[in-house]
Amino acid sequence: MDVNRLNLGLIGAGRIGRLHAEHLAFRLHDARVFMVADVNEIAARQCAEQFNIAQVAKDYRAILENREIDAVLICSGSGSHAQIIEESADAGKHIFCEKPIGVRLDEIDRALAVVERAKVKLQIGFNRRFDANFARVRRAVAQGEIGEPHLLHIISRDPSPPPIEYYQFSGGLFLDTTIHDFDMARFLIGSEVNEIYCAALTRLDATISPARELDTAITLLKFDNGVIGTIDNSRQAVYGYDQRVEVFGSAGAISTNNNFPNTAQLSTASNIQRDLPLNFFMERYVESYLIELQAFIDAVKNDEPTPVNGYDGRVPVVMALAAQKSYGENRPVRLSEFDVK
Amino acid sequence: MDVNRLNLGLIGAGRIGRLHAEHLAFRLHDARVFMVADVNEIAARQCAEQFNIAQVAKDYRAILENREIDAVLICSGSGSHAQIIEESADAGKHIFCEKPIGVRLDEIDRALAVVERAKVKLQIGFNRRFDANFARVRRAVAQGEIGEPHLLHIISRDPSPPPIEYYQFSGGLFLDTTIHDFDMARFLIGSEVNEIYCAALTRLDATISPARELDTAITLLKFDNGVIGTIDNSRQAVYGYDQRVEVFGSAGAISTNNNFPNTAQLSTASNIQRDLPLNFFMERYVESYLIELQAFIDAVKNDEPTPVNGYDGRVPVVMALAAQKSYGENRPVRLSEFDVK
Amino acid sequence: MDVNRLNLGLIGAGRIGRLHAEHLAFRLHDARVFMVADVNEIAARQCAEQFNIAQVAKDYRAILENREIDAVLICSGSGSHAQIIEESADAGKHIFCEKPIGVRLDEIDRALAVVERAKVKLQIGFNRRFDANFARVRRAVAQGEIGEPHLLHIISRDPSPPPIEYYQFSGGLFLDTTIHDFDMARFLIGSEVNEIYCAALTRLDATISPARELDTAITLLKFDNGVIGTIDNSRQAVYGYDQRVEVFGSAGAISTNNNFPNTAQLSTASNIQRDLPLNFFMERYVESYLIELQAFIDAVKNDEPTPVNGYDGRVPVVMALAAQKSYGENRPVRLSEFDVK
């Protein structure tokens, strides 16, 4: 391993894979993408050209077999994550894996066991932890600026639902979208959730959301430290990406607003207005993707723990499964119901 | 009835009774308090002196028997409301009653039956409906400014818990405090709630909250029109009275902030700050108390329906009972479980 | 003098006179209007009926001659203020006079001399000092929350120009409108202005502002304590009454925003918006009118100095004259140029 310049293998050249590739090409200086692999070979090739990546493969195993590659970035479909983690660990590669770590608990637990045995680093892509707003809220909670936390609210609404073909791989609202919020809940409060109750609906009409999946939900969380909280999700906020949190405690409260493209306020004969917030995660969270990747690179180079480990990847999946079950059975579900070991 | 100057009888000379008396003495011109009754005769006498009330009684029945009195304001303890409504209706008086309309469903239903038979007006004191912020949100929802409503959030936190002696009459968090929010939920969404799930705790320590009652709660509501919503309650927000709502819909969202004593923003070497919000309901909602009373006076004078009728008083009590039950049994409770008729 | 109920004579039954009458009728309990006088006798009579005023006169001298009247409220046209102050003082009445104290320095100085000789109270109606926002800014400056003040900005824009017939009595932009800001400048900074430079224009078109008077101005002020500041005036802010200040100092800054009818924020597919601010002085400053009048009543009853005295009335007139001169000659004008004594 050349600690001056880590060699990474990128698995998956979709939207998020290309974002990491761009950051590594232009904004991060102590690592680079050495090979990119995608079943869609044309996508892999275009990505390589655009971001100066030396080698291209169709099969990600080419990356695992390459001795020059120190670590992999798993940006493939959610269904393949656990399997690729397992193989990557077996190949001795350090691993950065997009969320979710997997879609079934058995495959996750098998993958985590291999990671542990192989003694490789594993970081899960919960990038929002590295966002300036949420990091500030976490700091307030951790440093006692609001005293003991009592109540939590997370608002997490997308500007518009994904294309219909996306749904077949997404695992649904809870595993695809709310999973970020489950991680955020644990991160902000610093305690584990033990019970979940979820109310959810399909509110968008079929022209907007042809898959007729759940698109609107409120999930109620109970934490070990007594905090109770909610997560509010919608697939379509017409005014744009709505990403806010509030934590209330014995000594005060802290809340965040959305991020906007500018601060201008326009006063007209009709109203006082401002432009809509930054529209989606590629704009809103762009800096957080950069910071999380740097954190992974640092952890590998310095042989230190990653800031979001395999356990942090597993728990939100359990929470998503509990939310699904709670919705299906309309009752509060304890996370211990999933302790099958 | 002298339509130029309605004669009111005030039952209960506590904090809220005196507020109404003050408004009637100085700010409302087409009604006056003609007699005040309170079991604490000293309180009644002081109130009469302060607000130019002609007659004083210890027993509220003196009011009911007085032919010159057109209507009563019931501001006594919650436990006596239903009984006094019944007697007042029997005596042919129009009735303005503070919330809650009663604490048991049987007494409420009996009272409502008498009111209906007596053909007197009845208005329940859900004053927040008349607050400029919430009225604006209701208008946005009713006029379709946010399209079809999907999600609702109510934040309703008191600055500090009541004195311990208050609790024995209050009926607890749900009947005393959340009941305002139950009414607000129905008012804002314009649809009935059919199911409630509630998580609640005692988080304040015994020095602040010696009664050890529930002081922190999140209540999840499901409405007939598909909206899902939450109510967030705390007995102690150290930064002051926190009263906000947000409604999210298919075409946008509307939310309100707290009211502040001034708009000044102070920038220092440490931070950018503003003064704390208006501290409690006597300041925050003072105008809404005035407007609701005027609405009652208008309804009586013009023989029109009151804006918050007996049914509007009954439903939030059912919701409070459902929340209590949900908390006790840790399961979602349908309001139909209380349809005992 | 009955200290329990001061008897006031109201001179002028126009908009501002009626506002004071309403406050005295319904919201202030230790004074009342005993007689109202207006050259327009119908206006006087209507005012008396509406606000329960016992006596009506056409000639204000009837008020001055009435032994039962303790104090006068001068709400007549600006041109008559100084003369009526003089006569009122001669008649031994305490005086509350709307701004400006007069329109020529000689008449003002003569009136002030009579007031001093007669030892009556005189308060000038600079009501904005009693507004919660500006009072908060003054407190910050006075208590050193922003350190030594260095810079001041006052934004003071009307929603729309007055009717053309108003102008003939108004004395123009500086004596009619900016005079409030001149007072505010002295009040906030707590130091005297020694030099003024003014740039002004007629920007509104003739359909909106047929008098073709100055309607847009920036006035630069230099204070004895080294502060420099600006006043920004417009006769027409289409979004409503715009009344803001900012004071910057060695340890920070404090600024105020407008007041709004509600705090609701509406997010739509186009923008994030809120309703327009409270529209004009009758809504925006209503509480300040009440507080200033109470302060006058208290000063009379307790024989204490009024919070805005004759000198405070005179200085802003000098400032307005200096601004006019500066505009006319396009040069900075020292206030000492008006020290003709």
Add this chain to the structure above:
Amino acid sequence: MDVNRLNLGLIGAGRIGRLHAEHLAFRLHDARVFMVADVNEIAARQCAEQFNIAQVAKDYRAILENREIDAVLICSGSGSHAQIIEESADAGKHIFCEKPIGVRLDEIDRALAVVERAKVKLQIGFNRRFDANFARVRRAVAQGEIGEPHLLHIISRDPSPPPIEYYQFSGGLFLDTTIHDFDMARFLIGSEVNEIYCAALTRLDATISPARELDTAITLLKFDNGVIGTIDNSRQAVYGYDQRVEVFGSAGAISTNNNFPNTAQLSTASNIQRDLPLNFFMERYVESYLIELQAFIDAVKNDEPTPVNGYDGRVPVVMALAAQKSYGENRPVRLSEFDVK
């Protein structure tokens, strides 16, 4: 000229020079710094190492003589700008020059004449035009969102004064700091200023500002199109970099707030607060530096006019000289007094 990769020569390896070098090294892909020159050779060498610059020189003439270099970035002291522009144009290099274009009108006019004769591009580094906030305000004005502009306010306060050694090269407050605001004023209003009046003081004490230069100023501007405006400057805003503008017009107003490191709002028992704004130009305006440089590269590559040309560089210098003269003579100064041609 290789239009795929422009070769730039960087003259001056100080703070701003290094910022451009960093952007060119990592974030701009169609140009690079080929040589860096600085009289301080160690600084030049460090800069070259840090940002992968091939060649280093002590004398900037090495850059002008190098045939491979297409354009220069002049980031040296203000006093040398005009001279280096002249020599660079003579050498046929395109020129990006930090503000000010020069410190004396004669040298500026001579330089501009050479630029015109040599037909090279010249762009002046008024980066704030490319800031998202100010660009939004300009768009509102240009597109008529606020109607005809009437009034302008620019707040431009530094967090702390520069080190004393900086002053000897800076040219003083007007040429060093206000010059940005003079450019902003012309840019936002889209009209030329014809007269300036300036009030200024030294308010900071000698421990903070040992040079005893002017540190606090208000400059009043009159524009050809009738707009009047102010610029508010301070060398020390203890709460951080304060950069706001407001334009008021016949159909509304637009204003901007500062930029903050996060949106978190903290409510405590004392107040409602947020963190201080981004502290100085390297953070606040970092994106604008990137965008202006890209605009220069595009103009060179596509042989199009630069967005901020030599004339745009000259006018703010005249304005600064007028402000100096106005302050010195305490009178409004017309810019035509400087038309010496």
